[in-house]
Amino acid sequence: MEYEIVIGMEIHIELGTKTKIFCSCPTEFGQDENTHTCPVCLGMPGVLPVLNEKVVEYATRAGLALNCEIAHFSKMDRKNYFYPDLPKAYQTSQFDLPICTGGDVEIEVDGVKKDIGITRIHIEEDAGKLLHESADGTLLDVNRCGVPLIEIVTEPDLRSAEEARAFAEKVRNILEYTGVSDCKMEQGSMRFDVNLSIREKGSEVLGTRTEMKNLNSFRALIRAVQYESKRQIIEIKKGHTIIQETRKWDDTKGTSSSLRSKEEAHDYRYFPEPDLVPIVLEPEYIEKIKSELPELPEAKKQRYIDEYKLPEYDAGVLTTTGVTARFFEESVVLYNEPKQISNWMMVEIPPLLKEKELSMENITITPAQLVELLKLVKNNEISGNTGKEVLKEMFNTGKNPGDIVKEKGLAQMSDTGELEAIIEEIVSANPKSVEDIGAGNEKAYGFLTGQVMKATKGKANAQVANELIRTVVARHLA
Amino acid sequence: MELYQKTIHEINDLLDKKEVTVTEVTQAVVNRINTVEKSTDAYLSLQTEAALEAAKALDDELSGRAKRTPLEGIPYGLKDNMCTKGILTTCASKMLYNFNPPYNAEVYDRLIEDGGILLGKTNMDEFAMGSSTENSAYKKTRNPWDLNKVPGGSSGGSAVAVAADTAFYTLGSDTGGSIRQPASFCGVVGMKPTYGLVSRYGLVAFASSLDQIGPFTKDVEDCALVLNVIVGHDAKDSTSLNLEKIDYTQNLKQGVKGLKIGVAKEFFGEGLQPEVRKSLEDAIAIYKTLGAEIVDVSFQHLDYALSAYYMISSAEASSNLARYDGIRYGFRAEEYNDLVDLYKKTRSQGFGDEVKRRIMLGTYALSSGYYDAYYKKAMQVRTIIKADFDQVFGGCDVLLTPTAPTTAFGIGEKTSNPLEMYLTDIYTVPVNIAGIPGISVPCGLDNNGMPIGMQLLGPILSEETLLKAAWAFENESGLTNLKAPLGTEV
Numbered sequence: 019m020e021y022e023i024v025i026g027m028e029i030h031i032e033l034g035t036k037t038k039i040f041c042s043c044p045t046e047f048g049q050d051e052n053t054h055t056c057p058v059c060l061g062m063p064g065v066l067p068v069l070n071e072k073v074v075e076y077a078t079r080a081g082l083a084l085n086c087e088i089a090h091f092s093k094m095d096r097k098n099y100f101y102p103d104l105p106k107a108y109q110t111s112q113f114d115l116p117i118c119t120g121g122d123v124e125i126e127v128d129g130v131k132k133d134i135g136i137t138r139i140h141i142e143e144d145a146g147k148l149l150h151e152s153a154d155g156t157l158l159d160v161n162r163c164g165v166p167l168i169e170i171v172t173e174p175d176l177r178s179a180e181e182a183r184a185f186a187e188k189v190r191n192i193l194e195y196t197g198v199s200d201c202k203m204e205q206g207s208m209r210f211d212v213n214l215s216i217r218e219k220g221s222e223v224l225g226t227r228t229e230m231k232n233l234n235s236f237r238a239l240i241r242a243v244q245y246e247s248k249r250q251i252i253e254i255k256k257g258h259t260i261i262q263e264t265r266k267w268d269d270t271k272g273t274s275s276s277l278r279s280k281e282e283a284h285d286y287r288y289f290p291e292p293d294l295v296p297i298v299l300e301p302e303y304i305e306k307i308k309s310e311l312p313e314l315p316e317a318k319k320q321r322y323i324d325e326y327k328l329p330e331y332d333a334g335v336l337t338t339t340g341v342t343a344r345f346f347e348e349s350v351v352l353y354n355e356p357k358q359i360s361n362w363m364m365v366e367i368p369p370l371l372k373e374k375e376l377s378m379e380n381i382t383i384t385p386a387q388l389v390e391l392l393k394l395v396k397n398n399e400i401s402g403n404t405g406k407e408v409l410k411e412m413f414n415t416g417k418n419p420g421d422i423v424k425e426k427g428l429a430q431m432s433d434t435g436e437l438e439a440i441i442e443e444i445v446s447a448n449p450k451s452v453e454d455i456g457a458g459n460e461k462a463y464g465f466l467t468g469q470v471m472k473a474t475k476g477k478a479n480a481q482v483a484n485e486l487i488r489t490v491v492a493r494h495l496a
Numbered sequence: 497m498e499l500y501q502k503t504i505h506e507i508n509d510l511l512d513k514k515e516v517t518v519t520e521v522t523q524a525v526v527n528r529i530n531t532v533e534k535s536t537d538a539y540l541s542l543q544t545e546a547a548l549e550a551a552k553a554l555d556d557e558l559s560g561r562a563k564r565t566p567l568e569g570i571p572y573g574l575k576d577n578m579c580t581k582g583i584l585t586t587c588a589s590k591m592l593y594n595f596n597p598p599y600n601a602e603v604y605d606r607l608i609e610d611g612g613i614l615l616g617k618t619n620m621d622e623f624a625m626g627s628s629t630e631n632s633a634y635k636k637t638r639n640p641w642d643l644n645k646v647p648g649g650s651s652g653g654s655a656v657a658v659a660a661d662t663a664f665y666t667l668g669s670d671t672g673g674s675i676r677q678p679a680s681f682c683g684v685v686g687m688k689p690t691y692g693l694v695s696r697y698g699l700v701a702f703a704s705s706l707d708q709i710g711p712f713t714k715d716v717e718d719c720a721l722v723l724n725v726i727v728g729h730d731a732k733d734s735t736s737l738n739l740e741k742i743d744y745t746q747n748l749k750q751g752v753k754g755l756k757i758g759v760a761k762e763f764f765g766e767g768l769q770p771e772v773r774k775s776l777e778d779a780i781a782i783y784k785t786l787g788a789e790i791v792d793v794s795f796q797h798l799d800y801a802l803s804a805y806y807m808i809s810s811a812e813a814s815s816n817l818a819r820y821d822g823i824r825y826g827f828r829a830e831e832y833n834d835l836v837d838l839y840k841k842t843r844s845q846g847f848g849d850e851v852k853r854r855i856m857l858g859t860y861a862l863s864s865g866y867y868d869a870y871y872k873k874a875m876q877v878r879t880i881i882k883a884d885f886d887q888v889f890g891g892c893d894v895l896l897t898p899t900a901p902t903t904a905f906g907i908g909e910k911t912s913n914p915l916e917m918y919l920t921d922i923y924t925v926p927v928n929i930a931g932i933p934g935i936s937v938p939c940g941l942d943n944n945g946m947p948i949g950m951q952l953l954g955p956i957l958s959e960e961t962l963l964k965a966a967w968a969f970e971n972e973s974g975l976t977n978l979k980a981p982l983g984t985e986v
Binding site: 057060061062063064065066067068069096098100102105106107108158285287288289292293294295 | 577578579585587592595597598599601696697698699700701703704705731732733734735811812814815818819820821823824825835839859862863864867871
C-alpha cells in the first residue's frame with residue numbers, strides 16, 4: 019500500500035520591533051539575563067499592557083506579503099496556563115479573531131510548483147527562558163518575555179519534508195525581505211511546530227495527527243518530519259492506531275518521544291483580554307502598508323531576468339535573501355555589468371564566506387569594493403585568476419583591490435616593449451620550439467606562452483603576450 | 497467641630513486663610529487615628545510619621561507661596577490594592593504579605609503630584625472579593641456606627657477611615673459595588689466613576705473589565721474635588737478614556753429643577769429593608785420639592801445581572817490571580833516536592849476561602865465545554881443589561897435606587913452563606929456591568945441608627961449630573977458630613 023504524508027505547520031516568528039509588545043523594554047537578543055525587564059513584562063500586580071503599534075504594522079505587513087486578508091477588526095485574548103517562564107500565567111495572544119486570514123505561498127520542489135494555504139496569522143507574546151543547567155536548580159531569564167511574535171498557521175497542504183523545508187525557506191525569505199524579522203533560527207527568531215499524519219494515498223480523510231513542537235532549524239524540521247512519518251507508517255503497518263499527542267523532538271538523538279496525550283492537553287480557557295481594546299484597522303491604513311511593501315522575491319527575480327537579462331538560475335540565486343539582492347543591486351548601480359557581478363557573487367564569493375564563517379549579512383567587503391575589482395579584471399589590468407587572489411586578500415584585510423594590486427605588484431604587463439624583450443629572450447633560448455612551429459606544430463606556442471607566464475609570474479597580459487610571441491617567432495623563422 | 501471632623505473644602509478655607517497649617521491638620525488626624533483606630537481597624541499599615549514629615553515640608557514650602565491646589569496638604573488613605581512604591585501593598589492577602597511594589601499606581605502618582613499626604617493603606621476584602629471586609633487575611637474592620645457591624649466591602653477600610661474621621665478622604669475600588677455599598681453602610685459619600693475615567697494602572701486587578709477606582713468623602717463637594725484630581729487619561733492604561741478635563745465643582749450647586757429622576761420598581765423588590773424603602777421615598781419627596789421631575793422607568797433583564805456579574809468577574813479573576821504562583825514575588829510555601837507541588841501548596845496556603853471560591857468558579861466558567869453556557873452567556877447578558885440601561889436613560893437623566901437592600905449587618909452574620917453575601921450587591925453590580933457611573937450618598941438612618949445609602953446612577957460620563965443631583969439632596973436634607981457615635985464614646 020502507498021502512504022501519503024500530510025503536514026500542516028505552525029511557524030513562530032519573532033518580530034524585529036525595537037521594543038517589546040506591551041512595554042518599552044528593548045527586544046535585543048543576547049543580553050545579560052533579566053536586564054531587559056520591567057514591571058509590565060514581569061507581570062507584576064496591577065500593571066497593564068499597552069499594545070506596541072509597530073507590532074500591528076509588522077503583522078499587517080507580513081500578512082500582506084503572504085497574500086492574507088487583513089482583518090478590520092481583531093482582538094487580543096488570554097491563553098491561560100501555568101509555567102514559570104510565563105509571568106502572568108497567561109499568554110496574550112489572538113484566538114477567534116486573528117489579524118490575518120486566508121493567505122497562500124507558492125513553493126517549488128523538483129520543478130513542480132504548488133500553492134500552500136495559510137489559514138491564519140496571529141499576534142502574540144513570547145515567553146521567557148528556563149535555564150536548567152545551573153547548580154542552584156532551575157533559573158529563569160525573562161528577557162524574552164513580551165518579545166512580539168507572529169504565528170503563521172498553514173493548511174495541511176504539505177506532503178513531504180522537502181515541501182516543508184521549501185515552504186519554511188520561502189516564508190523566511192519573504193519575511194526577511196519585508197523587514198518584519200531577521201528570521202535568525204540560531205537566535206530562536208523562527209521556530210517550527212509540525213502537525214503530521216499519514217493516510218492511504220488517494221484518501222480524502224485525514225489520519226490522526228501528532229504535533230511536534232519547537233523545531234529550531236531547517237535540519238531539525240526535515241529530520242523530524244522524516245522520523246515522524248516513518249514512525250507513523252511503521253505503526254500503521256503493524257496495525258497500531260496513531261495516538262493524538264504532542265511529541266518532543268530530540269535533535270541530538272534524532273528521535274521524538276511523547277510529551278503529552280490529547281487527554282493531558284492543556285485547556286487554555288481562552289477569553290478576550292480585558293486590559294486591551296480591539297485592534298481596528300481602517301482600509302486606508304491597510305492600503306498604505308500595502309503600498310509600502312518592498313518588492314518581494316518573486317517579482318524581484320522576474321525583474322532581474324527582464325531588466326538585467328540574467329538567466330533564471332542567476333536571478334533565483336541572487337534573490338534568495340534580501341541582503342544578497344541588496345548587495346547585487348548596489349553593485350549594479352555602480353557598475354552596469356550584471357552578468358559579471360552575478361558570476362562573481364555566485365561563484366567566487368560563497369566559498370570565501372564559508373571559509374571565513376561569514377554570511378552575506380556580515381560580509382566584510384562592500385559592493386563598491388567588488389565593483390572596483392571587477393573593473394580591474396574587465397579592463398585587463400589584472401587577469402581573472404589574479405582577481406580571485408585579490409578578492410581573497412580583500413576578505414582577509416578589508417583593503418581596496420587597487421591598493422592590493424599596487425602593493426603586491428599584481429598589475430598585468432601590457433607594456434609591449436618590456437614584454438617583447440622577455441619573449442625575445444625565451445624564444446631565443448628555445449630554438450626547438452621555433453623549429454616545431456616552423457614544421458606546423460602549433461602546440462609549441464602553448465609551451466612558449468607558459469614560459470612567458472612563468473617568467474612574468476603570471477602578470478603578462480595573455481592576449482598581448484600571445485600576439486607578441488607570434489611576431490617574435492615569425493621573425494626567428496624568417 | 498474638631499479639625500479632623502471637617503471636610504476637605506472646610507480645611508481648604510482654613511489653609512488658604514492661613515488659619516491652620518498642614519502640620520496642624522495632619523497632627524489632628526494622626527491624633528484621631530491614635531485614639532480610634534484600635535476600635536475601627538480601618539488601616540492595614542500606617543505612614544503617620546512620614547505624613548507628619550511631609551506636612552512640615554509642605555508648610556515650609558507653602559509659606560512662600562500664595563496658591564495651593566485643592567488637595568494639597570490634605571491627609572488621605574488608599575485602599576491596599578493600589579500600588580505604592582516602597583510601601584507594602586498586600587491586597588489584604590497572605591499571598592502578597594511582603595509585596596513592596598517598585599512602582600506607583602497612577603492615582604497615587606497624581607495625588608503625590610498634587611501634594612496629598614498619605615496616612616496609610618486601608619483594609620479590604622482579600623483581592624477586593626467580598627462585601628463586608630471580613631475576607632481580609634489580617635483584620636476585621638468595624639463599622640464606626642456600631643462596632644459589632646461590618647463596614648461593608650470590599651473597600652471597608654476606606655469607608656471607615658472617612659466615617660471615623662481618620663482620613664479626610666480615601667480611595668477605594670469598585671468592581672461590583674465595593675465603593676458604594678460600604679459608603680452606604682458607613683454613612684459617607686462614595687462614587688464609582690464611568691469605566692475608563694480613572695486609570696487602573698497600578699490597581700491590583702480583580703476583574704479588569706469591571707474594576708474602577710473612586711473616592712470616599714464626607715460630602716458631595718469633597719467628592720467633586722477628589723474626582724478633579726484622579727480623573728484623566730493615562731497612556732499606560734489602554735482602557736483609559738482620552739477626554740478633555742472638566743471641573744466637577746463648576747456646576748455642582750446649580751440645582752435639579754427640571755431634572756428627570758427615574759425610579760424603577762426592579763430596584764425596590766423583595767428583601768428591601770422597610771426603613772430603606774421609607775428613607776428613599778422621603779428622598780424622592782425632597783427631590784420633588786426641589787423641582788425635579790420623578791418618572792417611572794423599568795428594566796427588562798435586571799434579574800440576570802447578578803449571575804452574569806459573578807461569572808464575568810470570577811472568570812477574569814481566575815486569570816488575573818494566576819500570576820500569584822510563588823515563583824517571583826510574594827508568598828511561597830515553605831515545603832514542596834516539585835514545581836506543580838510548589839504551585840499547589842503556595843496557592844492553597846496563600847489564598848483565603850472566598851478567593852479560592854471565585855478562582856474555581858471562574859476557571860470552571862471558562863473551561864472547554866462550559867464556556868458557551870457560562871462565560872459567553874454572561875457576556876451576552878452584559879450586552880442586554882447595557883441596552884436596558886440605555887433604554888432607561890432614554891426616559892430619565894438620573895436613576896434613583898437604594899445602594900444596598902439593607903443597612904450594615906452584624907460581623908459574622910453572613911460569612912457562612914456566600915450567596916446571601918453576594919445578594920447584598922444586587923443593586924450595585926448592574927452598574928459595573930454597564931460601565932456607567934454611580935454615587936452613594938447618605939439618606940437617613942434606620943431604627944438602630946445605622947446609615948442608609950441612596951444610589952444615583954446616570955449614563956456613561958454623567959458624573960457632573962450625578963454630583964449635581966447628589967449635592968442638591970444633601971444640601972436640602974442636611975444629611976452631610978454625618979458623625980458616627982464613635983467620636984463621643986471614645
